[in-house]
Amino acid sequence: MDSNSVRPVNQSFFKALDLCCQKITEKMGDKAITEWRIEDYNRLSSQLGKQTGVYLSVNTLKRIFGRLKTPQRYFPQKATRDALSQFIGYRDWQEFELVFATLKIENVTSISTDQENDIEVPKDTKVPRLVVAIFAALVLVILAIVFFWKNTAESMQVKLVCENPFGSVPHTAVFKLNSKVSFDENEEYQVDFMDEALVSSIKGKNKITKFFRNPGVVYATLLYHNKPIDTASAYMQTKGWVANSGNDTSRAFPIAGLKSLDPKNIYVSPKQLDSAGLDTHKPFVVGFSNIKPSHINGDNFSFSCKIFAEQSRPGTQCVETTIIILGEKHRHLLKLNRRSCVAFSEYKFSEVRVLGSEQFLGALAFNPENGGEVMIKVENKQASVVLNGKKVLFTKYQRSIGKVMGIKILFNGIGKAVSPELHDLSTHETF
Known part of the structure; x- marks a missing residue:
C-alpha cells in the first residue's frame, strides 16, 4: 500500500478532503453523492483525466468519497490530491489547504503569549478574538496569493524553444524549455502539436524530439495548467512547389x-x-x-x-x-x-x-x-x-x-x- 494513502489520524486532513469532494460533487451537477451510480463515477474519472491527466478508477473514487468502506479512513497520495484540487480550480493541494485554513480560521483559538510568559495583562487591553481571526485570515490569504503569484510569474517566464526549427522533409525537430529567470525544474508543462503529433509532457532540462514527414509549418503550443503561455514553430521547407x-x-x-x-x-x-x-x-x-x-x-x-x-x-x-x-x-x-x-x-x-x-x-x-x-x-x-x-x-x-x-x-x-x-x-x- 502506498505510504501516502493512509496518514496518521488528523481530522483537519480529512475535513479538507471532505470539502474538496463536496466541491467536486457540486461541479459535476446537482445530484447528491449518495445517489451516484457507476456511470457518475466513470464520468468524473473521464473529466478528471482530460483536465489533469490523472485517471482514477471507480473504486479509488469511491474510497476517496467515503462510499467504499475501508478499515482506516482512506487518504489519497499527493499526485491524486493535486489532481482533485486542480479539477476545482486550485494550483495544487497545498494551495487548496491554505485556502481551506482561512475558511476555518474562526475556530482557531487565539494564542495567549501572556500565559506562556506568566505576564498578567488587564482584560480590557486584550485583543478581541474576532480581530485576531480576521488578521490571521488576511495573513493566510496574502501568503497564498504571494505563493501562487510567485510560481505563476516564474512559469509565465518559461519559453518553448525549437533548437532546429528549419529543416527539409522529413525533419526531426527538438524542443526544450528556456527562461531568463530561475524556475521550478520539477514543474511539468505540456506541448500541443495540433494534428501533427501527440501532446507531450516536458519539464526542467528535458527535451522533446518529434518527427515530421510532410512539408509545412508545425505550431507547438506550450501549456501550463492547460493554459497556453508560449508557442514555437518548426518549418519543413521545400525548393519551390x-x-x-x-x-x-x-x-x-x-x-x-x-x-x-x-x-x-x-x-x-x-x-x-x-x-x-x-x-x-x-x-x-x-x-x-x-x-x-x-x-x-x-x-x-x-x-x-x-x-x-x-x-x-x-x-x-x-x-x-x-x-x-x-x-x-x-x-x-x-x-x-x-x-x-x-x-x-x-x-x-x-x-x-x-x-x-x-x-x-x-x-x-x-x-x-x-x-x-x-x-x-x-x-x-x-x-x-x-x-x-x-x-x-x-x-x-x-x-x-x-x-x-x-x-x-x-x-x-x-x-x-x-x-x-x-x-x-x-x-x-x-x-
Missing part, C-alpha cells in the same frame, strides 16, 4: 521525389501517384506545398489562384479543396466544397474559425470541375474571400500570424493549381 500524398495520417508519399513542379501548372498524374506507391483505389489526398521564409506580412496580403478538381472519385462523396496560408505563429485556412457538401466547408483566419457543421456556409459553395478562381485578401487583419469574381466572405480577427512562411493547396483526389500568386499589399513582395 512540391507534391506529396497519403491515404491516412500515418503515411506520407513524396511524389516525384519532391522535385520542383511548374508553378504555372502545378499537377501530378495518376502514373506519378502510382509510382510513388499510393493506392489510388482508396480515398486519398494530394497536397501541393511551397514552404520558405519571407518578409510578407501575413495580415496584409493578397492571394489568387485558378483551381481544377475532380467531379467525384470512388469512395469519396465530397471532393474538397483546401487552401492554407502558413504564418510564423498561426495560419489562415479555407476549405471549399460543392453545394451538396458545404457541411464540410470551413474557414479559419488566425483565431477565428467557423465550421460548416455548426453554421451554414452556402456562400462558400464552389465547384472547380471546369476550373474556378479563388482570391483571398487580408488587409489589416480584415479578411475577404472572392470566388469566381463574387465576394462571398468578410471577417475580422485579432491575433497576427506573423510573416508568411508557406502556402499549401490540398485536393481530395487529383487536382491542379494554375499560377498561384501571393504578394504583400504594402511592399508588393511576391512569395
Whole structure:
C-alpha cells in the first residue's frame, strides 16, 4: 500500500478532503453523492483525466468519497490530491489547504503569549478574538496569493524553444524549455502539436524530439495548467512547389521525389501517384506545398489562384479543396466544397474559425470541375474571400500570424493549381 494513502489520524486532513469532494460533487451537477451510480463515477474519472491527466478508477473514487468502506479512513497520495484540487480550480493541494485554513480560521483559538510568559495583562487591553481571526485570515490569504503569484510569474517566464526549427522533409525537430529567470525544474508543462503529433509532457532540462514527414509549418503550443503561455514553430521547407500524398495520417508519399513542379501548372498524374506507391483505389489526398521564409506580412496580403478538381472519385462523396496560408505563429485556412457538401466547408483566419457543421456556409459553395478562381485578401487583419469574381466572405480577427512562411493547396483526389500568386499589399513582395 502506498505510504501516502493512509496518514496518521488528523481530522483537519480529512475535513479538507471532505470539502474538496463536496466541491467536486457540486461541479459535476446537482445530484447528491449518495445517489451516484457507476456511470457518475466513470464520468468524473473521464473529466478528471482530460483536465489533469490523472485517471482514477471507480473504486479509488469511491474510497476517496467515503462510499467504499475501508478499515482506516482512506487518504489519497499527493499526485491524486493535486489532481482533485486542480479539477476545482486550485494550483495544487497545498494551495487548496491554505485556502481551506482561512475558511476555518474562526475556530482557531487565539494564542495567549501572556500565559506562556506568566505576564498578567488587564482584560480590557486584550485583543478581541474576532480581530485576531480576521488578521490571521488576511495573513493566510496574502501568503497564498504571494505563493501562487510567485510560481505563476516564474512559469509565465518559461519559453518553448525549437533548437532546429528549419529543416527539409522529413525533419526531426527538438524542443526544450528556456527562461531568463530561475524556475521550478520539477514543474511539468505540456506541448500541443495540433494534428501533427501527440501532446507531450516536458519539464526542467528535458527535451522533446518529434518527427515530421510532410512539408509545412508545425505550431507547438506550450501549456501550463492547460493554459497556453508560449508557442514555437518548426518549418519543413521545400525548393519551390512540391507534391506529396497519403491515404491516412500515418503515411506520407513524396511524389516525384519532391522535385520542383511548374508553378504555372502545378499537377501530378495518376502514373506519378502510382509510382510513388499510393493506392489510388482508396480515398486519398494530394497536397501541393511551397514552404520558405519571407518578409510578407501575413495580415496584409493578397492571394489568387485558378483551381481544377475532380467531379467525384470512388469512395469519396465530397471532393474538397483546401487552401492554407502558413504564418510564423498561426495560419489562415479555407476549405471549399460543392453545394451538396458545404457541411464540410470551413474557414479559419488566425483565431477565428467557423465550421460548416455548426453554421451554414452556402456562400462558400464552389465547384472547380471546369476550373474556378479563388482570391483571398487580408488587409489589416480584415479578411475577404472572392470566388469566381463574387465576394462571398468578410471577417475580422485579432491575433497576427506573423510573416508568411508557406502556402499549401490540398485536393481530395487529383487536382491542379494554375499560377498561384501571393504578394504583400504594402511592399508588393511576391512569395
